[in-house]
Amino acid sequence: MNEPTKDEKIWQVVAAIPVGKVASYGQVAHMAGLGRQARYIGKALGKLPSGHSIPWYRVIRSDGKIAFPVGSEAFEVQAQSLRAEGVLVVDGQVLIRQFGWRP
Template sequence: MSAPADVTQERAEDRRMALYLVLGQIPSGKVISYGELADLAGLGRAARWVGRTLSQLPADTRLPWHRVLGAGGRLSLAQGTPSGDEQRARLRAEGVSLRNNRVDMSRHGWRPMDHNS
């Protein structure tokens, strides 16, 4: 009865690949929220799952994890932590302005073109 476990593992891998595919498309200087990323990847309301999955990326990943923020542009990685400081440095290097631990989503938010219009 290993089929259900195999199917579950395959679904989890499919979800990760969908997430990584969208994440890899976010251009330099743009950001997106965990919830928006989940939605664009076809994962529904899986913002927390997105956050957990991104936290498990290898240290040498080329995926732009630093461009994913909390709701309303809030930086969810604490300042003064290695990952929080790295995120802030990477965003600043891309020209993203930070103010009061937030990014202006109207200025820096990524909105891929709507293919339905």
């Protein structure tokens, strides 16, 4: 079998984020072995195939905000999806612990 591509690797990492938690692009990039290619994460998520089961909405920026402009359709979908999992989102800011974050 062919090895997972970078995109698939990223999707796999994103899929490993527990429900109710989030991870930053940089964190996902690091976990996927891509180092500083944080930008590639967004690209890979944009390539998501139809019928996927990837919780792309659990991926946010390093500053804890959603990567889309407030008010955009994608923003609403992401914010609502997160809220559905018990994550609080106020003005684009995600108010929960990140995956891998420990008190």
